[in-house]
């Protein structure tokens with residue numbers, strides 16, 4: 077069995093996914109930077125390689141089952157195996173539920189929910205092909221604090237993140253016998269392009285000025301500052317390490333103390 081651990085991280089061209097890729101590379105993982113945007117995924121992979129880490133990029137759309145198979149194949153072709161698959165890619169929509177169109181709903185569920193299911197399927201198939209004995213292999217999904225308590229104006233998004241917790245629990249139960257764990261991380265308010273978009277759309281809907289809503293929501297953070305991708309990555313590093321081998325089916329909030337459940 078190879079000592080080199082290998083991870084695929086979807087949506088890792090920027091934001092939280094990039095933070096996770098950087099951290100796992102520092103932890104000794106070879107990383108596959110998988111993203112819809114070939115420009116950012118290649119730039120992130122190049123940045124990591126220039127720092128002496130093992131990284132490659134692959135472009136694809138998580139809403140397509142075949143693209144997850146491509147991401148897994150890239151890991152196997154480049155690094156020989158797969159240890160950890162991180163379904164990080166996701167999108168937000170800022171709308172009243174009343175205004176959601178069938179196209180909106182189809183799009184957000186295709187990426188945030190079907191995308192995670194296809195990732196679970198592709199990873200589990202590869203894990204079951206590998207002769208890894210009792211070595212624990214890991215699937216890690218991005219849920220959210222909105223996957224525990226729904227947010228207004230983020231109703232469809234919240235529903236997808238609740239669904240991610242459901243997929244995490246059910247797949248953990250089904251895959252445990254194959255020495256595969258499935259857990260989720262639930263970030264709070266992270267200062268990425270996603271929150272820039274949320275803030276911008278809230279200004280359009282409710283009025284006010286740029287940055288106002290991020291500031292307003294940030295007031296609910298006990299630790300008094302907006303979360304960074306590194307804060308999330310510190311926890312995902314644990315989930316991707318052998319230290320979490322006895323944990324499965326969980327969806328922990330890493331949010332600086334916004335919700336206490």
Ligand SMILES: NC(=O)c1ccc[n+]([C@@H]2O[C@H](COP(=O)([O-])OP(=O)(O)OC[C@H]3O[C@@H](n4cnc5c(N)ncnc54)[C@H](O)[C@@H]3O)[C@@H](O)[C@H]2O)c1
Pocket residue numbers: 086087088089090091092093110111112113116136137138139164165166167168187218219220221262263264265266267268269270271
């Ligand atoms: N930012 C937050 O406050 C926050 C909070 C809780 C949960 N999350 C979750 O964390 C994850 C990452 O969020 P982020 O803030 O880094 O977002 P982001 O928008 O900054 O980055 C998302 C990345 O995913 C990629 N992507 C989008 N659609 C894709 C698709 N169909 N196929 C492949 N890649 C695709 C984008 O190109 C981008 O690189 C998401 O699942 C999000 O829901 C974010």
